[in-house]
Amino acid sequence: MLMKADTIHQAGSQYPERHVLLEQEGAVRKSLVLGCGGYLPERIVTNDELATRIDTSDAWIRKRTGIRQRHIAAEGELTSDLAVAACRPALERAGIDAEEIDLIVLATSTPDNTFPATATKVQAQLGIKRAIAFDVQAVCSGFIYALSVADNMIRLGQAQTALVVGAEVFSRILDWEDRGTCVLFGDGAGALVLRGGMSDAGSSGRGVLSTHLFTDGSHYDSLYVDGGPSTTGKSGYLRMAGQEVYRHAVHNMAEAIEIAIEANGLSLSDIDLLVPHQANIRIIESISRRLGVDNEKVVITVGSQANTSAATIPLALTNAQNNDRIQPGHLVALSALGGGFAWGSSLIRW
Ligand code: UT7
Numbered sequence: 001m002l003m004k005a006d007t008i009h010q011a012g013s014q015y016p017e018r019h020v021l022l023e024q025e026g027a028v029r030k031s032l033v034l035g036c037g038g039y040l041p042e043r044i045v046t047n048d049e050l051a052t053r054i055d056t057s058d059a060w061i062r063k064r065t066g067i068r069q070r071h072i073a074a075e076g077e078l079t080s081d082l083a084v085a086a087c088r089p090a091l092e093r094a095g096i097d098a099e100e101i102d103l104i105v106l107a108t109s110t111p112d113n114t115f116p117a118t119a120t121k122v123q124a125q126l127g128i129k130r131a132i133a134f135d136v137q138a139v140c141s142g143f144i145y146a147l148s149v150a151d152n153m154i155r156l157g158q159a160q161t162a163l164v165v166g167a168e169v170f171s172r173i174l175d176w177e178d179r180g181t182c183v184l185f186g187d188g189a190g191a192l193v194l195r196g197g198m199s200d201a202g203s204s205g206r207g208v209l210s211t212h213l214f215t216d217g218s219h220y221d222s223l224y225v226d227g228g229p230s231t232t233g234k235s236g237y238l239r240m241a242g243q244e245v246y247r248h249a250v251h252n253m254a255e256a257i258e259i260a261i262e263a264n265g266l267s268l269s270d271i272d273l274l275v276p277h278q279a280n281i282r283i284i285e286s287i288s289r290r291l292g293v294d295n296e297k298v299v300i301t302v303g304s305q306a307n308t309s310a311a312t313i314p315l316a317l318t319n320a321q322n323n324d325r326i327q328p329g330h331l332v333a334l335s336a337l338g339g340g341f342a343w344g345s346s347l348i349r350w
Contacts, residue, residue: 020157021198030199030207031154031162033350035093038190038318039085040071040305047183056179066281070186070306073169078112080121082189083167086314087126093321094193096161098126101193103159104133105150107142107166107310109339110173111135114229122165132159139223140277140338141213142166142310144346147192147334148211154196165191166310173225175237184279185238186306190314199349203264206329206349212260213344214252219244223339245337249279250286253335256345257291260333264347268292270331273320277336278302278312287335299325309338326350 022029046069047058061067073082083106091098106119119133132153138145143166150162167189174182199205222244227236253276261268274293276284278301288298299316308315313334320326330350337343 020196022155022157024198026201027198027205028201029155029157029196030205031151031194032197032199032207033348034096034193034195035090036190036192036314036318036321037086037089037091037093038188038311038315039082039089040188040315041073041077041082043072043074044069045072050183054177054179054182056183061183064280064282065184066300066303067184067306068303071188072171073187077169079108079110079167079169079189080112080118080125082169082187083118083122083165083191084125086167086189086191087122087163087165090163090191090193096193098128100161101126101128101163102131103150103153103162104128104131105136105146105162105164106133107136107138107146108168109137109139109142109225109309110169118167119165138310138338138342139340140279140307140309140312141336141342141344142338143190143313144211144334144336144344145213145342146310147208147346148213148344150194151208151211154194157196160196162194163191164194164314165189166312166314168309168311170238170307170309173235173238178237180242181238181240184307186308188305188308188311188315190311190318192314192317203266203347203349209264209347209349210260211344211346212256212263213342214256215340215342217340219248219341222341246280246283248341249277249283249337250290252337252341252343253277253283253345254287254290256343257333257335260345260347266331266347271297271333272330273326273332274298275313275316275320275332275334277338278305278316279307312336
């Protein structure tokens with residue numbers, strides 16, 4: 001029996017009207033995770049290789065960040081190429097055809113072009129005819145912002161099956177002479193497939209339980225790119241006040257998870273897997289210590305992949321999925337902070 005009547009929604013003018021059940025006795029419409037996938041460019045650049053070009057060392061980079069190596073896109077390999085290469089295994093894992101996708105939300109700060117959205121290129125390359133496709137820009141927290149947008153559109157019935165993508169080629173916006181930043185980042189992409197479906201109401205039902213987003217633009221100058229269409233007309237290079245970002249990352253990412261846990265009536269000990277943004281091993285360890293989450297419940301990829309900005313979380317989820325670290329019913333906690341500052345968290349019952 002229906003609690004809330006079938007709602008008629010039109011997901012974009014190209015779609016016929018359809019009926020979407022939003023709520024039933026004891027159950028609500030949620031975004032269920034069908035699977036995820038990732039892609040890392042072939043070329044690996046080690047710390048030792050960087051040390052031949054700039055005044056740095058493997059020992060310094062490992063000790064201060066935990067990073068051992070990063071993947072760097074080949075010449076001519078674009079953000080859209082990385083994104084498509086991540087979406088294919090995600091779709092395969094989800095067991096669905098690309099044409100079933102009716103929403104693509106792609107998080108990136110390194111789009112192929114200033115416009116149109118890189119998501120539109122991904123749509124075309126995957127051969128998806130009828131979908132809403134657009135980009136979201138929230139730098140390192142971009143994937144959680146994209147997830148939030150997709151989740152809300154699915155829960156309201158505006159979309160049914162979504163690709164949520166984080167894809168970056170940060171190597172193209174790095175000042176390769178600035179040792180304080182160029183050693184920290186890498187290129188990569190990850191994608192998550194979501195589908196709307198009925199799920200037990202409350203935090204034990206599977207699906208995206210919540211997303212919490214926060215922004216404080218007074219920190220605009222702490223992490224930014226010194227260029228852009230309306231300033232210099234050129235794309236510019238990444239600039240960062242490292243210690244300022246570090247302090248806020250530890251505090252805000254941990255707090256965002258605490259807020260999400262409380263909002264869902266859960267406790268921190270319920271977390272089965274913590275998937276934080278991968279910028280620095282010391283940030284990740286401080287967060288897990290503050291939250292009291294054991295090391296074996298924390299996914300860490302920063303050593304082999306470095307910071308791929310919006311791609312770190314879907315890449316880490318893919319790593320956990322492919323290593324059988326995530327099981328159906330697990331409570332997965334995500335958290336990230338990046339330029340803006342923009343930050344946020346999400347809880348997913350896998
Ligand atoms: O995704 C979100 C954005 N990013 C982050 O979350 C990153 C947050 N910040 C950090 O992870 C850290 O602040 C860094 C890893 C960037 C820097 O670590 P730190 O412990 O804060 O080092 P520092 O900036 O205080 O630099 C310490 C020293 C300096 O030398 P002096 O002035 O003490 O002589 C730097 O010049 O280390 C020097 N240094 C380096 N030395 C060798 C900075 N970068 C390097 C390097 N190799 N690559």
